[in-house]
Amino acid sequence: MMHPALDLVVAALEKIRETSEHAPRASRRALAQLQFIAPGKREMLASVRERVRGCTKCAHLARSRTQTVFGVGSPNAEIMFIGEAPGADEDKQGEPFVGRAGQLLTKILKAMGFAREDVYIANILKCRPDMPVGSFGNRAPTPAEMQTCRPYLVEQIDIIHPKVLVALGAVAVEGLLGTRGTMRELRGRWHSYNETPLMITYHPAYLLRNQAPSEKRKVWEDMLQVLERLGKPISEKQRSFFT
Ligand code: URA
Secondary structure, three states: OOOHHHHHHHHHHHHHHHHOOOOOHHHHHHHHHHHHHOOOHHHHHHHHHHHHHOOOOOHHHHHHOOOOOOOEEOOOOOEEEEEOOOOHHHHHHOOOOOOHHHHHHHHHHHHHOOOHHHOEEEEOOOOOOOOOOOOOOOOOOOHHHHHHHHHHHHHHHHHHOOOEEEEEOHHHHHHHHOOOOOHHHHOOOEEEEOOEEEEEEOOHHHHHHOOOHHHHHHHHHHHHHHHHHOOOOOOHHHHOOOO
16 A cells, blocks of 8 residues: 555645646656556555455455455546445356346446446445355345444545446445445435535446336436546437336
């Protein structure tokens, strides 16, 4: 991890570069030099990933998992999607959101104009919640499991520093903010996590269970708000999806 003081200096220099086309040449040179000695986001994420890989804080999950599921996407992503926990497919493949719900999330991203590599996708839990032997399906993470694993997600968010966070479902919200609520009251409006705008929407698994166009439209309207917040162009065709 980069020293916090160095972090501040890099942030300040980046601000100068962003806010002024005519940033003093010296500060641009200093930034280039600092970036040479300071680890980049990719390296910082790799170091957290290594700690996650060896994590045994939840002994029961460390025993039952095939592997940890850290996160996927661009370290420079403007949007970060946060789900609950890996399911059976993710546990097998080591990548978040690759099962049926994940394929739907990938379609939603595509409709927004993004590929999976353009955004960052992670979960509150990095291990699949264990299931009794011989049983199917997934279980929700417990509050204790979420509290134990949360610091890893916090590090991911701090490193990536996205412009917008999207929490998928009430469990992800509970894991991130520690507050419980119904999706009816939470979704469709801006919240905030450490001053980063946070949009809350339904988990794609909900859309698989409830195929009504009205529910798809709700998620889509939430994603339109995200695109607007990022200043992305939105076509008329995009605006009218699921109407
Ligand atoms: N559901 C989640 O919340 N996360 C995944 O990675 C897969 C399904």
